[in-house]
Amino acid sequence: MNRRRFLAGGACCALAGHGFAFAQEPWQAPPRLAKPDLATEEGGLWAMMDREERNIRRSPFLIRDRRLHDYVQDIACRLAGDHCPDVRVHIVNTPLFNANMAPNGMMQVWSGLLLRAENEAQLAAVLGHEIGHYLEKHSLERLRDVKSASALAQVMGLFGIAGAFGQLAVIAGMLSYSRDQERKADLIGSMLMHRAGYDPAEAAKIWNNLLLELKARPDGSPSANSPMFATHPSPEERSETLSKLAAGMPGGRTGAETWEEKIRPFRNEWLKEEIKRGQHEESIALLTRMGAGSTPNSEYRYARGEVYRLRAKAGDLDLAVADFQAAAAIGGEPPETHRALGLIYRSRRQISEAKASLRRYLELMPSAPDQAMIKSYIEELGS
Amino acid sequence: MKKLLILCVVLLLSGCVSVAKVETGPRAIGERLTVTLDGAWNHVDAPGVGPGQLWTMEGSPVDQLRLYSGIKEGQALHAEQGGQQKSFTFRSNMQPDEIASLFEGMLTRDGSRYKLEKLEPMSFNGQPGFRFDYSLVRKVDNVHLSGVGFAAVSRNELFAVVYMAPRLVFYPRYIARVEHIGKSMSIKP
Ligand SMILES: [Zn+2]
Numbered sequence: 001m002n003r004r005r006f007l008a009g010g011a012c013c014a015l016a017g018h019g020f021a022f023a024q025e026p027w028q029a030p031p032r033l034a035k036p037d038l039a040t041e042e043g044g045l046w047a048m049m050d051r052e053e054r055n056i057r058r059s060p061f062l063i064r065d066r067r068l069h070d071y072v073q074d075i076a077c078r079l080a081g082d083h084c085p086d087v088r089v090h091i092v093n094t095p096l097f098n099a100n101m102a103p104n105g106m107m108q109v110w111s112g113l114l115l116r117a118e119n120e121a122q123l124a125a126v127l128g129h130e131i132g133h134y135l136e137k138h139s140l141e142r143l144r145d146v147k148s149a150s151a152l153a154q155v156m157g158l159f160g161i162a163g164a165f166g167q168l169a170v171i172a173g174m175l176s177y178s179r180d181q182e183r184k185a186d187l188i189g190s191m192l193m194h195r196a197g198y199d200p201a202e203a204a205k206i207w208n209n210l211l212l213e214l215k216a217r218p219d220g221s222p223s224a225n226s227p228m229f230a231t232h233p234s235p236e237e238r239s240e241t242l243s244k245l246a247a248g249m250p251g252g253r254t255g256a257e258t259w260e261e262k263i264r265p266f267r268n269e270w271l272k273e274e275i276k277r278g279q280h281e282e283s284i285a286l287l288t289r290m291g292a293g294s295t296p297n298s299e300y301r302y303a304r305g306e307v308y309r310l311r312a313k314a315g316d317l318d319l320a321v322a323d324f325q326a327a328a329a330i331g332g333e334p335p336e337t338h339r340a341l342g343l344i345y346r347s348r349r350q351i352s353e354a355k356a357s358l359r360r361y362l363e364l365m366p367s368a369p370d371q372a373m374i375k376s377y378i379e380e381l382g383s
Numbered sequence: 384m385k386k387l388l389i390l391c392v393v394l395l396l397s398g399c400v401s402v403a404k405v406e407t408g409p410r411a412i413g414e415r416l417t418v419t420l421d422g423a424w425n426h427v428d429a430p431g432v433g434p435g436q437l438w439t440m441e442g443s444p445v446d447q448l449r450l451y452s453g454i455k456e457g458q459a460l461h462a463e464q465g466g467q468q469k470s471f472t473f474r475s476n477m478q479p480d481e482i483a484s485l486f487e488g489m490l491t492r493d494g495s496r497y498k499l500e501k502l503e504p505m506s507f508n509g510q511p512g513f514r515f516d517y518s519l520v521r522k523v524d525n526v527h528l529s530g531v532g533f534a535a536v537s538r539n540e541l542f543a544v545v546y547m548a549p550r551l552v553f554y555p556r557y558i559a560r561v562e563h564i565g566k567s568m569s570i571k572p
Contacts, residue, residue, distance in 0.1 A: 060520045060527065061496070094494065276497075278469050278488055310484075343480065372503035373479055373513060 027188055030135055032083055035104075042103070042140055049102040056090050056108065063091040063111065063266075071262045072109055072127075075120060078196040079128045083135065095273040097210050101130040103139045114263060115270040116213075116286065117206060118293075120255025124193050125203035125242075132188030138181045186238060190245040199252035204242040209289060211235045216285035268334055271303040280311040301327035302337045309340055317344055335364035339374065346377060355381050400429040405438060409567075412436060413452030416542050419567035422560055424448065433462040435543075440557055446548035448561065454541035460489045475539035479504070479513040482534055486545060487517070490530075494522040507568040510535050512542075514565065519547060529554040533565035542570050 036042040056062060063069070069091055077084035086105040096112040107130065109123075117123040133139055177185070190200040274283055284307055291300035305323030308316040324341045327333040342357030358378050362371055405424040411417050424438040435451040437443060454460065459470045471489040473482075480502065487497045501516040512535025519528040530547035546561040548554040 055525075058525075060525050061522075093496070276487070276491065343478070347478075369499045370480060370483075370502035372501070376504045 027184075027191065029081060029083070032086060033103075033105075033135075033137070045140065046104045049104040049106055052102070053088070053090070053104065053106040056092065056106070059092070061093045063093050065091075065266070068262065068266065072114075072123070075124055076107060076127050076131070079124055079192040080131050081192075081195070083131070087131070087134075093273070095270065095277055099126050099130050101134045101139070103134065103137065105134070107131075111266070111270050111273065115267065115274060116209065116290075117259070118209075118254075118256070118290070119202065120259045121193065121198040121200075121202035121253065122206040123259075124196065124198045124255075125189060125200070125206050128189035128192040128196075129185045129203075130189075131192060132185035133177065133181065135188065136181070136184055138177055138185065141181075182238070183241065186242055187245060190242065190249065194249040194252060197252055199254055200246040200249045201243070201252075202254055204239045204246065207235055207239050207242065211239070212289070213282050213285045216281045217279065218281060268299050271299055275303055275306050275310070278310075280307050283307045284311075296326075296330045298327040298330040298333040298337070301330065302334050302340075306336070306340055309344060317348075320344060335361055335368070338364065339368075339370075342374075342377075346381065351381050400427065402427050412450045415537070415540070415571040416450070416452040417567075417569045417571075418450070418544065418564045420560075421563045431462045434458060434460065435545075440560075441548075441553060446553050446557060447546070448564070449543075449545045451541060451543040451545075454543075456539060460485060461492075473541045475536065475541075477536070479515075479534075482536070482541065482543075483513070483515045483532070486515070486532055486534075486543075490517075490519060490547075496520040496522075505533065505565075507533070507535050507566075507570060510537055510570050512536070512568075518550065527551075529558075531558065531561060531565070533568055535568070535570060537570045537572070542568065544568060 036046055038044070038047060069089065072091060073087075073089040076087050076089050080087045087101070087107055088105055089107045089109060091109050091111065091114070094110045094112060095115070096110055097116050098110040099108060099113050101107040107127070109127070113126060114123065117126070186203070190203055193200045193203065271287075274286070277283065284304060287300050287304035287307065291297055291304060301323045305320040305327065308320035308323065321341065321344055324333075324337050324344075327337045328341075338357045338361040342354050342361060345351075345354035345357055348354075355378055358374050362368065362374055365371075368374065403426045405420065405426045407420050407423055409417055409419045424440060425442075427437045427439055427443050429437075434454060435449040438448040438450065439446050451460065454473045456475045457472055459472045461471065463470065469488070469492070471485050471492075473485065477485065483499060483502055487499065491497045496519065498518045499515060500518055501514075503514055505512055505514040512533065515532045515534075517530045517532070519530060520526075521528055527550040528547045529550045530545065532543060532545040534541065534543035534545075536542075544561075544565055546557075548557060
């Protein structure tokens with residue numbers, strides 16, 4: 001299909017006559033953004049982002065898997081249309097929901113977002129939104145704020161000095177957009193999704209899912225706990241806006257099957273990182289949601305059981321055992337399922353069950369880093 | 384490297400950093416732990432160091448040896464910080480795998496990436512305990528670190544010596560010295 005004509009055609013039709021606020025200002029994608037003169041303020045900011053991008057390319061936190069990169073890059077490209085050559089995706093191993101796009105075209109996608117998206121369309125919703133900020137140069141206005149000491153102090157207060165030194169681009173990403181910029185980015189994001197053939201209804205879903213997860217925290221404050229919510233105001237309002245937008249652009253695919261196939265090889269690793277965050281309530285909400293899909297999944301079951309085991313509140317160990325047993329029954333469970341089961345049985349002095357589970361773990365993972373320790377546990381349990 | 388310098392400056396500006404030499408030979412750490420040194424170390428004292436002593440060869444932004452003596456039930460392994468930071472506290476019924484995870488949790492509070500390389504039983508002058516080896520990618524400056532820890536629980540208290548240094552040059556340079564300290568750990572019954 002001729003992508004350019006398709007893109008141009010979609011813009012006005014999709015929104016005309018549906019009676020919501022954005023219809024009065026039909027949006028046209030700008031031509032490709034040229035690199036600004038280095039002497040200008042914008043040029044200086046590009047140079048800063050170019051430096052940051054060089055750091056990211058070298059970073060040990062960068063996920064260098066070619067196939068995964070190309071897959072996400074391709075989704076970003078289809079959303080960006082004519083701007084595709086200017087968008088450079090970098091997938092960063094950080095277990096939080098976040099993506100951002102700098103004015104120079106650098107787009108960071110965190111592994112925590114990939115873990116949380118249920119399908120291609122949900123990722124496209126977040127990427128489309130960020131591309132919206134990029135096309136409208138919202139980042140330029142936002143980056144001017146970096147110069148404000150109070151804004152920097154606010155970020156350092158929220159996320160700690162280590163976090164602040166760590167990633168300049170993230171600092172920039174943490175500064176709030178205005179409400180109007182957010183609405184505009186949501187509008188553009190939905191339109192880009194629609195034109196690329198995705199169902200825009202998935203946009204409201206991914207934000208709602210994130211909100212539910214953050215609300216599960218004992219302190220219940222989404223904005224204090226997520227870079228994405230610290231910068232994106234009122235999730236309830238946004239979800240309503242996105243649902244309205246989607247109603248005006250019915251149809252489109254979710255890409256759930258391809259998504260499952262592309263993400264599966266990485267999921268267990270990302271689940272381990274998620275568990276390590278130690279945010280038990282959030283993780284349980286996330287894993288319960290992800291595990292509720294129509295196909296039983298032993299990785300989600302194991303991961304949730306492990307969170308229960310580590311939380312270890314009253315009743316948690318029973319829930320953990322139930323999840324581990326379910327994971328083993330489904331099959332294809334991570335070897336650590338048997339390690340965790342064995343450790344619980346050991347603590348409960350269920351000797352033969354403990355030995356059987358720990359042995360199973362060593363069978364499945366003979367070169368486990370803790371194999372010497374596990375062997376000593378088995379010996380100690382007696383014969 | 385520049386980021387390391389920034390950290391140093393921040394530490395110095397926050398005041399009250401003192402460094403004292405620790406001489407070769409047997410050294411008492413707290414009331415019940417003794418270690419023997421086959422070379423001198425630098426003892427860094429600064430606000431926020433936490434419940435363990437902090438020693439270093441090259442300066443604390445480069446390599447760190449933490450010595451914990453008599454950490455009690457419910458006590459955190461780090462200086463208490465307010466706000467949303469999760470704290471990592473010791474429970475006296477913790478098993479070696481749980482204690483190793485506790486250190487992992489503490490070392491990754493800033494988003495650094497940790498990998499357990501090895502966990503094995505080890506005894507310290509007859510006191511059963513364990514050794515763990517790990518690697519860490521430090522979030523603040525992306526430096527790859529290697530580390531090792533020696534730990535034991537005696538009379539419901541935790542005793543541990545945990546080291547880390549950049550994987551290249553520094554860790555290989557000092558690991559023998561650190562292992563010497565680990566093997567020398569003696570806990571009063
Ligand atoms: Zn936004």
